[in-house]
Amino acid sequence: MEPVLRARGLRRHYGADAALVRAVDDVHLDVARGEAVGIVGPSGCGKSTLLHLLGGLDRPDGGEVLLGGRRLDTLSETAAARLRRGLVGFVFQAFHLMDELTARENVELPALLAGVPPRTARRRALGLLERVGLGDRAGHLPGELSGGQRQRVAVARALVNDPPLLLADEPTGNLDTAAATGVLRLFAELRAEGRTLVVVTHDPRIAGAADRVIAMRDGAFVDQTVLTGRV
Amino acid sequence: MGRILLVARLAAVDLRRRPVQALLLLIAITATAATLTLGLLVRSVTDDPWERTRAATAGPDAVAVAPDFASLRTLAHADGVTETGRPFPTFSASLRTRDRTANAVVHGRDTDPGPLDRPYVTGGNWIRPGMVVVERAFADALGVRPGDALTLGGRRLTVAGIAVTAARAPYPSSTPGLVWTTRADTARLAPAPGARRQWTMPMRLDKPASAPAFAARHPGVRAAQDIGVYATSELRLANGALLGGTWALVILSGLCVALLVGGRLAEQGRRVGLLKAAGATPALVAAVLLAEHLAVAIAAAALGLVAGWAVSPALTGPNAGLLGTGQAPTPSPGTVAVVLLTALAVTAASTAFPALRGARISTTRALLEQVRPPRRSRLAGRAVALPVPLMLGVRIAARRPRRTVLAASSVAVTVAMTVAALAMQHDVRHKDAGAAGPDFVPGAGNPVTERVSQIVLVLSVALLLLAAVNAVLTAWTTCLDTARPAALARALGATPRQVAGGLVAAHLLPATVAAIVGVPLGLLVHRAALAVAGGTGGGAVPLAWLATVVPVALAAVALLTAVPIRHAASRPVTRALTA
Numbered sequence: 001m002e003p004v005l006r007a008r009g010l011r012r013h014y015g016a017d018a019a020l021v022r023a024v025d026d027v028h029l030d031v032a033r034g035e036a037v038g039i040v041g042p043s044g045c046g047k048s049t050l051l052h053l054l055g056g057l058d059r060p061d062g063g064e065v066l067l068g069g070r071r072l073d074t075l076s077e078t079a080a081a082r083l084r085r086g087l088v089g090f091v092f093q094a095f096h097l098m099d100e101l102t103a104r105e106n107v108e109l110p111a112l113l114a115g116v117p118p119r120t121a122r123r124r125a126l127g128l129l130e131r132v133g134l135g136d137r138a139g140h141l142p143g144e145l146s147g148g149q150r151q152r153v154a155v156a157r158a159l160v161n162d163p164p165l166l167l168a169d170e171p172t173g174n175l176d177t178a179a180a181t182g183v184l185r186l187f188a189e190l191r192a193e194g195r196t197l198v199v200v201t202h203d204p205r206i207a208g209a210a211d212r213v214i215a216m217r218d219g220a221f222v223d224q225t226v227l228t229g230r231v
Numbered sequence: 232m233g234r235i236l237l238v239a240r241l242a243a244v245d246l247r248r249r250p251v252q253a254l255l256l257l258i259a260i261t262a263t264a265a266t267l268t269l270g271l272l273v274r275s276v277t278d279d280p281w282e283r284t285r286a287a288t289a290g291p292d293a294v295a296v297a298p299d300f301a302s303l304r305t306l307a308h309a310d311g312v313t314e315t316g317r318p319f320p321t322f323s324a325s326l327r328t329r330d331r332t333a334n335a336v337v338h339g340r341d342t343d344p345g346p347l348d349r350p351y352v353t354g355g356n357w358i359r360p361g362m363v364v365v366e367r368a369f370a371d372a373l374g375v376r377p378g379d380a381l382t383l384g385g386r387r388l389t390v391a392g393i394a395v396t397a398a399r400a401p402y403p404s405s406t407p408g409l410v411w412t413t414r415a416d417t418a419r420l421a422p423a424p425g426a427r428r429q430w431t432m433p434m435r436l437d438k439p440a441s442a443p444a445f446a447a448r449h450p451g452v453r454a455a456q457d458i459g460v461y462a463t464s465e466l467r468l469a470n471g472a473l474l475g476g477t478w479a480l481v482i483l484s485g486l487c488v489a490l491l492v493g494g495r496l497a498e499q500g501r502r503v504g505l506l507k508a509a510g511a512t513p514a515l516v517a518a519v520l521l522a523e524h525l526a527v528a529i530a531a532a533a534l535g536l537v538a539g540w541a542v543s544p545a546l547t548g549p550n551a552g553l554l555g556t557g558q559a560p561t562p563s564p565g566t567v568a569v570v571l572l573t574a575l576a577v578t579a580a581s582t583a584f585p586a587l588r589g590a591r592i593s594t595t596r597a598l599l600e601q602v603r604p605p606r607r608s609r610l611a612g613r614a615v616a617l618p619v620p621l622m623l624g625v626r627i628a629a630r631r632p633r634r635t636v637l638a639a640s641s642v643a644v645t646v647a648m649t650v651a652a653l654a655m656q657h658d659v660r661h662k663d664a665g666a667a668g669p670d671f672v673p674g675a676g677n678p679v680t681e682r683v684s685q686i687v688l689v690l691s692v693a694l695l696l697l698a699a700v701n702a703v704l705t706a707w708t709t710c711l712d713t714a715r716p717a718a719l720a721r722a723l724g725a726t727p728r729q730v731a732g733g734l735v736a737a738h739l740l741p742a743t744v745a746a747i748v749g750v751p752l753g754l755l756v757h758r759a760a761l762a763v764a765g766g767t768g769g770g771a772v773p774l775a776w777l778a779t780v781v782p783v784a785l786a787a788v789a790l791l792t793a794v795p796i797r798h799a800a801s802r803p804v805t806r807a808l809t810a
Contacts, residue, residue: 048809057722058805077801078726085724096719096808100605100630105612110723112622118615141607157723 002069004087004165004196005031005054009063012049012219023049024060025219033164036197038210046219047200048169054198055088055167056080067165085114089158093170095150097142097157103129103149104138107157114161121160128156132186148179155186166190168199172206184209238515242522252491256527257534259487259700260578262693263480264535264570265542269689270473271566272543279560280553281397281459287351287554290397291433292442294348295452296321303432306452311445314435316347320417323407323426324384325669328373333672334407335369335383336399338431339417348398348433350411351554355392358411362391368401369408372675383410384420395554398433400461403677406670423669462553468683472655473546475760476690479648481577483697486641488524488581490701493634494708495520517586524582525575532574536562539570546685605630605712619729623720624736627713634712638705638738639745645698646746646784650753651760652687653780654772658761659683661770699791702738706792709737710799717799718807731800735789738796742788746781753780 012024023046031037039047052058054065056072065072068087072080089110097106104125111121129138132152134145142150151171158166171187172180184205191197191209199206207213215223246253284290297303300318307315319339326335342358344350350357350364355377358364363383365375370393375381379390394411395401402408412420422428434452436442442454460467540562562570608629614622628635659680666677710717717730725733754772 049805052805055722057808058803077721078728081721081724081726084722090722092808096715096722098626098716098719100607100611100626102612105615108615109720112615113619113720113724113729115619121615161724 003030003066004033004035004068005029005198006066007054007063008066010050010053010060010065011062012046012053012058012060022046022219024053027063027219027221029054029214029221031165031196031198033196034194035212036191036210037199038207038213039198039200039216040202040207040213041216045216047216049219050216051167051169051198051200055090056084057090085110085161087163087165089161089163089166091151091154091158091166091168091171093173095142095147095154095174097150097153099142102139102141103134103145103153103156106142106153107160109160110157111160116161124160125156128159129153132156133182146179147175148182151175151179151183152186155183155190159190165196165198168197168201170201170203171199172201172203180205234515238518238522241519242526245519245523246526249495252495253523253527255700255704256488256491256524257531259484259697260528260531260574261534261538262696263477263484263577264532264574265538266473266480266535266690266693267477267570267573268536268539268562268566269543269546270470270477271569272539272560272562273470273473273546275563275566276560281463284351284395284462284554285397285455285459288395288397289347289349290455291316291348292436292439293434293446293452293454294398294458295432295434295449296429297432297451298427298429300430302451303430306449307432307434309445309449311436311438311441312434313437314347316345316433317341318430318432319414320428321431322417322420322428323423324420325382325423326373326384326408326410327382328375328379331373331672331674332669333373334423334426334669335410336407337383337417337420338409338411339414340411342413347435348396350394350396350398352392352394353554355390357394358391358413360413360415361388362412363388363416364392364394364411365390366399366401366409367393367395368403368678369410369672372402372408372672374675383412384422386416386420388412388416397455397458397462398431400458401553403666403671403675404461404464404679408672464679468679468686471760471763472683472686472690475756475763476648476686476694479644480690480693480697481573482644483641483694483701485577485581486637486644487697487701487704488578489637490634490641490704490708492520492524492582492586493631493637494704494711514587517583520586521579521582524578528574528578529571532571535574536567536570542689546682546689606632608632619725620732621736621740623725623729623733624740627709627716627733627737628741630716631709631712634705634708635737635741638701639741641698641701641705642742642745642784642788643749643752645694646749646780647753647756648694649691649780649784650750650772650777651756652691653776654754654757655683655687655760657770657772657776659687699787702788702791703795706734706738706795709734710795713737714799714802714807718802718804721804722808727800731796734796734799735792738788738792739785742785743781746784749784750777750780 007027007029010024010027014021014023027050039050041047049058053060060073067083070083072083075083107128108121108125111124112118126138129135132155134149134152137145137149145153172183175183180203187197187206188209201207213225214221295303295306303318321336321338323334324337326333340358353367375390377390377392381388381390399405399409436445443456446452446454543560610629611626614625617625662680663677720730721727
């Protein structure tokens with residue numbers, strides 16, 4: 001079966017000569033539809049850079065990325081943005097919610113950017129907020145929400161265009177244990193419904209819930225473990 | 232002492248790190264200081280040429296004109312009159328040079344003009360039989376010099392000299408222009424068709440200051456003060472326009488400083504946090520910003536003083552009908568103090584409040600977030616029905632209402648002053664078009680309207696320069712502040728073009744409203760200026776002129792903001808998100 005996401009010989013280097021940093025170095029990766037992949041490794045090993053390359057937020061220096069069978073790395077910024085709208089949802093460690101927009105407005109934003117009519121976008125956003133347990137917080141600003149609630153809003157936002165692939169960068173990195181547990185439960189649900197997940201994490205509980213865990217060091221994959229357990 | 236040194240050192244480091252911002256601030260305050268200097272210098276010399284001319288020509292306190300000699304004889308014995316000159320014949324006659332024809336007022340004078348009202352010869356000699364002396368501003372308009380021949384009242388005469396007088400306002404403040412001939416020659420000249428011979432008598436009063444009251448009591452008498460107002464009309468217009476325009480420039484430079492501070496706070500949030508984490512107090516953080524801006528303001532005030540002083544000869548020189556010094560007026564200590572204090576006050580007022588507000592936020596928040604959290608606006612929610620670029624634009628504009636208002640105010644003031652300048656230019660054209668007929672020299676310029684045009688040009692250049700600086704600063708500040716939301720919008724599926732469109736809309740939407748408001752505001756400013764100057768306008772400003780201002784202003788805003796917006800919209804997403 002054609003993988004949802006494929007990377008071949010992916011490279012991203014910063015600096016030059018003695019100061020050269022190989023953030024991502026010759027990475028090969030296939031992620032099958034419905035698969036949950038955890039990427040672990042020490043800070044600065046290139047996990048986040050890899051995630052940005054896989055989602056088309058950054059351009060590789062070499063290699064190729066195929067998203068839904070289309071080369072992402074050669075697309076123009078505009079074409080890449082259009083491809084991302086339908087195929088990828090992002091969840092960031094720092095939530096990256098718009099401070100001046102309510103939870104509902106934050107969630108519906110990617111739908112509006114994709115050209116979904118405002119009423120439909122609002123309906124979808126409210127449905128997703130209900131699903132992540134924040135139906136009663138739809139009108140609240142991010143500053144009025146806890147860290148866990150903000151991250152759940154971010155997850156709802158990532159799902160609003162119903163993308164087949166969800167890329168998450170340390171989704172529990174800024175959360176306390178209780179809040180992280182809520183987000184973990186959400187990811188488990190997404191996985192159970194067959195959503196493709198690529199999660200960069202330090203959290204062994206998220207890694208443990210993945211189908212496959214990839215360990216990174218110095219920009220390269222150093223170990224891959226296929227797991228069968230479930231959270 | 233150590234604290235002052237620390238503030239100075241931090242301020243110096245900051246200035247070195249941001250040369251472009253320092254330069255923009257320098258330009259803004261220099262333009263204001265230069266215009267203020269010009270306005271003050273013009274004001275300081277407005278009355279000088281008139282007083283100098285009065286002194287040099289033994290100018291009378293009042294001048295009487297009557298149809299018969301007997302009336303003047305009676306007037307010479309009126310209360311308050313201490314001395315009179317010998318009445319001389321006055322009439323209008325046709326004057327023709329080699330290539331120009333215009334009417335002239337002929338004064339038939341003695342070859343020795345006497346102790347009162349002695350025209351001051353600036354070139355050639357005083358009148359002799361068969362010769363004529365031409366008032367200097369009129370000679371300029373006619374293009375005649377001593378030795379030239381002309382035909383006056385049907386007789387051919389030679390120009391003996393060029394002179395100035397304080398007994399009559401120079402051409403074209405009073406028309407027709409003035410020439411002097413001997414009494415004998417005057418009797419031989421033919422008056423212009425319809426003109427009648429009259430008599431003129433210069434007078435000295437016991438209370439020169441009461442000349443206007445004396446003139447009001449006696450028909451046909453004109454006070455020296457009244458003549459002086461006409462004689463110095465271009466300097467008075469220059470003074471009024473420059474000081475009026477300076478207000479607009481002060482407002483614009485205040486907005487400029489405020490925008491700059493806003494940008495710095497958006498850019499420096501983390502640095503503020505780091506300074507505070509290292510032990511700096513909010514006051515120290517604010518003091519560093521204030522010290523930087525005040526240092527630039529002092530330099531700008533000095534530059535503005537020099538620039539205003541250098542340009543001043545072009546605007547402070549009297550017209551040819553009065554005696555100038557030939558030197559630029561030197562700024563007095565008072566002028567220096569006013570310019571310096573204005574520059575410092577505008578800078579301090581625009582810097583202190585936002586700097587203190589920014590510095591007062593908690594250290595952790597400054598380290599983690601932006602200095603000022605964006606403002607929630609109802610507009611943000613209502614914008615969803617708009618096309619994506621407009622929706623993003625409304626949200627960007629609404630998240631920083633203070634900055635949006637500052638930028639819009641800058642556009643409104645600029646458009647208002649541009650409209651006022653256009654209206655003034657229309658008045659000038661109207662006035663020039665009306666300066667036709669036998670009393671005007673065909674093809675000769677009008678020094679009064681030319682001076683007004685020069686000032687309008689100087690003010691317009693300064694205003695547009697400041698407005699351009701403000702537009703660039705607004706774009707720079709907005710792009711800095713929206714770096715993360717713009718990157719996030721792109722991560723969520725917005726194309727670079729949509730983000731660029733949003734940033735353009737964020738500037739153009741408030742600018743459009745401001746430009747539209749600026750048009751009637753400018754007409755009001757013009758009307759108020761006319762009311763203050765006691766002048767009359769040139770009628771309604773052509774609608775086509777007004778209709779052009781708004782699109783031109785918007786095109787200028789779009790052009791000036793294009794580079795920062797293009798840069799912001801194409802900035803790598805990951806860099807902005809991880810910064």
